[in-house]
Amino acid sequence: MKNMLNKILVALLVLSSNLSFAQKIVIKGSDTVLPLSQKEAEQYMKTNKSVNISVVGGGSGVGIAALIDGNTNIAMSSRPIKMDEKIKLQDAGRTYKEVKVAFDALSIIVNPSNKVSQLTREQIEGIFTGKIKNWKEVGGDDLKIVAYARETSSGTYEFFKEHLLNRKNYAASCLNMPASGAVIQSVSQTKGAIGYVGLAYVDKSIKTLGVSIDKGKTFVKPSKETAKNKTYPVVRPLFFYYPVKTEALVKPFIDYVTSAVGQKIVDQIGYVTLDK
Numbered sequence: 001m002k003n004m005l006n007k008i009l010v011a012l013l014v015l016s017s018n019l020s021f022a023q024k025i026v027i028k029g030s031d032t033v034l035p036l037s038q039k040e041a042e043q044y045m046k047t048n049k050s051v052n053i054s055v056v057g058g059g060s061g062v063g064i065a066a067l068i069d070g071n072t073n074i075a076m077s078s079r080p081i082k083m084d085e086k087i088k089l090q091d092a093g094r095t096y097k098e099v100k101v102a103f104d105a106l107s108i109i110v111n112p113s114n115k116v117s118q119l120t121r122e123q124i125e126g127i128f129t130g131k132i133k134n135w136k137e138v139g140g141d142d143l144k145i146v147a148y149a150r151e152t153s154s155g156t157y158e159f160f161k162e163h164l165l166n167r168k169n170y171a172a173s174c175l176n177m178p179a180s181g182a183v184i185q186s187v188s189q190t191k192g193a194i195g196y197v198g199l200a201y202v203d204k205s206i207k208t209l210g211v212s213i214d215k216g217k218t219f220v221k222p223s224k225e226t227a228k229n230k231t232y233p234v235v236r237p238l239f240f241y242y243p244v245k246t247e248a249l250v251k252p253f254i255d256y257v258t259s260a261v262g263q264k265i266v267d268q269i270g271y272v273t274l275d276k
Contacts, residue, residue, distance in 0.1 A: 025051065029074075031180050033239075040265055060077040064241065073242060077239045079239075096243055100238070101254075104199050104236050104238055107199055107208045108211060109194070110193065118209055124211070130171025144192050145194060146175070148174070149175065156196065184201055211233055228272055235272070
């Protein structure tokens with residue numbers, strides 16, 4: 001009996017020792033990058049048993065704020081870090097590095113029942129700034145437009161505003177959604193809806209639109225192919241930001257994500273690989 005208790009005690013001590021030495025990596029931020037990071041972490045941990053990776057969304061702004069506060073090892077972002085964030089990091093004494101992990105074709109989506117199949121950048125701007133209020137104004141049915149946007153902490157919200165709204169403000173009538181999945185669900189259930197999501201979130205419950213940035217001369221739909229051949233006009237890089245002081249901890253995982261194996265996962269998830 002005594003020998004059995006000793007064996008159990010030794011086993012518990014070994015287990016405790018292994019847990020205490022487990023490398024813990026916290027990743028926070030972009031909802032766009034979230035499904036990619038989750039899958040990469042899942043596969044990485046299968047062959048790196050001593051590493052425990054936690055992945056949490058909330059938006060690019062949330063991830064970078066956590067980086068500033070020292071509450072994350074990696075910040076996921078669907079936009080470049082902003083100047084005021086750089087200053088805050090500098091003031092906090094946090095030297096950081098930026099790594100591109102994939103590319104995304106930001107997709108404009110509508111309800112499948114909508115007969116509109118393409119929009120110019122100017123029309124998209126008009127819809128989301130509130131100047132265009134009915135689908136009949138852009139060749140659709142006589143139906144009120146319901147615009148869904150991401151919340152202000154989202155990098156996708158920022159990128160969309162800068163590149164498709166010409167930095168104009170969203171209309172007060174836009175409905176801000178907490179996550180890309182919520183945008184998909186809302187658009188799929190609302191006949192007059194329009195929204196935008198990362199390419200990996202696109203599914204059969206919604207319809208993607210062709211986009212023109214040359215005033216209607218050329219319309220291109222989002223796909224991995226049109227992003228790779230650079231014909232789709234709204235392609236953006238997806239980023240990891242991490243503190244230099246924890247580089248030894250996170251670099252093996254980041255190297256995995258940017259490796260050939262990790263980039264296969266990028267393709268599987270629905271984003272565009274770095275070799276585009």
